[in-house]
Amino acid sequence: MEFTIEQVALLLNGKVEGNGSEKLTRLDKIQEGKPGGVSFLANEKYEPYIYETKASAVIVSEDFRAKKSISTNLIRVKDAYIGFTQILEAYAQFTKTSKSGSEEPAFIHESSTIGSDHYRGAFSYIGKNCSIGNNVKIYPNVSIGDNVKIGDNCIFQPGVKIGHDCVIGSHCEFHAGVVIGSDGFGFAPQEDGTYKTIPQIGNVIIEDHVSIGANTTIDRATMGSTIIKKGVKLDNLVQIAHNVIIGENTVIAAQAGISGSTEIGKNCVIAGKAGIVGHIKIADNTTVGANTGVSKSILEPGQTLFGYMGFEMKSFLKSYAIFRNLPILQDRLRELEKKQ
Numbered sequence: 342m343e344f345t346i347e348q349v350a351l352l353l354n355g356k357v358e359g360n361g362s363e364k365l366t367r368l369d370k371i372q373e374g375k376p377g378g379v380s381f382l383a384n385e386k387y388e389p390y391i392y393e394t395k396a397s398a399v400i401v402s403e404d405f406r407a408k409k410s411i412s413t414n415l416i417r418v419k420d421a422y423i424g425f426t427q428i429l430e431a432y433a434q435f436t437k438t439s440k441s442g443s444e445e446p447a448f449i450h451e452s453s454t455i456g457s458d459h460y461r462g463a464f465s466y467i468g469k470n471c472s473i474g475n476n477v478k479i480y481p482n483v484s485i486g487d488n489v490k491i492g493d494n495c496i497f498q499p500g501v502k503i504g505h506d507c508v509i510g511s512h513c514e515f516h517a518g519v520v521i522g523s524d525g526f527g528f529a530p531q532e533d534g535t536y537k538t539i540p541q542i543g544n545v546i547i548e549d550h551v552s553i554g555a556n557t558t559i560d561r562a563t564m565g566s567t568i569i570k571k572g573v574k575l576d577n578l579v580q581i582a583h584n585v586i587i588g589e590n591t592v593i594a595a596q597a598g599i600s601g602s603t604e605i606g607k608n609c610v611i612a613g614k615a616g617i618v619g620h621i622k623i624a625d626n627t628t629v630g631a632n633t634g635v636s637k638s639i640l641e642p643g644q645t646l647f648g649y650m651g652f653e654m655k656s657f658l659k660s661y662a663i664f665r666n667l668p669i670l671q672d673r674l675r676e677l678e679k680k681q
Contacts, residue, residue, distance in 0.1 A: 346398045349379060350416045352431065353400070353424045359414030363397050368432060371399060374413070381425035400424045440478060456493065474511065486522070492549065504561060510549035510571065518556040521545050525560040525567075525583025525601065539563060541583060548572075554579065554595070563601075570607070588625065606642070615651075630654075 347361030369378030371387055374396025381400035382391050391399055391411060398414045402421040418424035440460040449455065449467040456475035465483045467473070474493035479485070485503045492511030497503070501515045504522020515521070527539035543562025547569045553559070554577035559567060562584045569581070572590035580598040581587065587599070588607035597611050600619035605611070609623060612631040617623065621635070624642040629635060633651040645654040648661075663670075 346379075346414055346416065349398070349428065353416065353418045353427055355400070355416045355418035355424065357414065357416055359398075361414070363414060365397055368428065369396050371396065374399070379416075379428065381421045381428075383420075383422035383425070400428070444481070450487075462499070468505065498555075504545070506544040507561070508544065508546045510547060510551070512549055513547060513551045513553075515553050516555040516557075516577070519553050520558045521547065521553075522561045523558055525563050527563050527583065543567065543583070545569070551575075557581075560601075576613070582619065594631075 366377040371380040371390045374394035378396040380396045443461040444463040447461040453471035455473040458476045462481035468487035473491045480499045486505035496514040498517045507522045524541040528536035548571035557579040559581040560583040574592045576595040582601040584602040586604045591609040593611040594613040597615045606625035610628045621638040628645040630647040634649040647657040
C-alpha cells in the first residue's frame with residue numbers, strides 16, 4: 342500500500358496542513374509513529390504524542406488546536422476517529438483476499454440452497470431446508486441447523502454454530518465460536534427438589550448489520566423469538582438469554598449478561614460485566630456502566646447507571662463520595678462523643 346497524504350485527505354474529504362506529496366505506506370499508533378506512517382488523534386489523553394510523533398501524517402479533527410509546535414503533517418477532518426476508521430476500512434478492503442467456492446469435505450443438504458459467490462470451508466455443515474443468500478462466507482467447522490434462513494453478505498467465522506429455525510438478516514458477521522439458538526435456561530422446580538427441563542421451541546431472529554463477537558451466545562426463545570434488531574454490536578463473551586429483545590444500534594461490551602425476557606431499547610450502551618435481571622425494560626439511550634447491576638425497569642430514556650445495584654449516576658457519585666469519607670466522618674463522630 343502506498344498513497345500520498347493528499348490522496349488520503351481526498352478519501353476523507355479532509356484538508357492537508359503540510360506537505361501533501363509525502364508517501365504513506367502503513368498505519369501507526371500515534372505513540373509509535375515512524376516515517377511513512379499515518380496515525381490519528383481523537384482522545385485528548387494522547388495529545389502529548391502529537392508533539393513528538395515521527396509519523397508522516399496525523400489525522401485530527403477540525404477543532405484541534407495545537408498547544409506547541411508540530412513537526413508532522415496534519416489531515417484535518419470533521420471527526421478524527423471516524424476518519425481513521427474509514428482508513429482502516431479502506432486498508433482492510435485493499436489487503437484482504439475474498440474466498441469463494443467449496444472446500445472438501447463440506448456438507449450441504451440437497452434440500453438447501455445457497456446463493457452466488459459463496460464460500461464454504463472444510464468441515465462446514467448446512468442442514469435441511471436452509472435458504473442462504475449471495476456472497477455468504479462460511480468458514481471451516483461452522484454448523485448451520487435445519488430450516489435456517491440467512492440473507493446476503495454475511496460472514497461466519499470458524500466454529501460458529503447456528504441452531505435450527507433461526508433467521509439471520511444481511512450484512513451480519515459472527516466471530517469465532519459464536520452460538521446462536523442454543524436452548525434457553527428453562528427448568529421447572531419439582532416437589533422432590535429436582536428440576537424438569539422446559540422445552541425451548543422458539544428461535545432467534547437477527548436483523549441486518551449485526552456484529553457478534555467471539556464466544557458470545559444467544560439463546561433461543563422458550564416460545565416466540567429472541568430478537569436482535571438491526572445495527573446491534575455485541576462484544577466477545579456476551580450472554581443473551583431466551584426471549585430477550587435488543588433494540589436497534591445498541592452496543593454491549595464483553596462479559597455482560599442479559600437475563601430472560603428483558604427488553605433493551607435502541608441506542609443503549611451496556612458496558613463490560615454489567616448484569617441485567619429478567620423481565621424488565623430498559624429505555625432507549627440508556628448507558629449501563631461496567632460491573633453495574635440493573636434490578637428494575639429503567640423507563641426514562643437517556644439515563645446513565647452506575648453501581649451495584651445500579652442507580653442514576655449523579656446519585657451514585659454523591660453516595661460514593663459519602664462512602665469514601667466514612668472513616669473521616671467516624672473519626673469526627675468519636676471526637677464529638679469524647680467532648681460530651
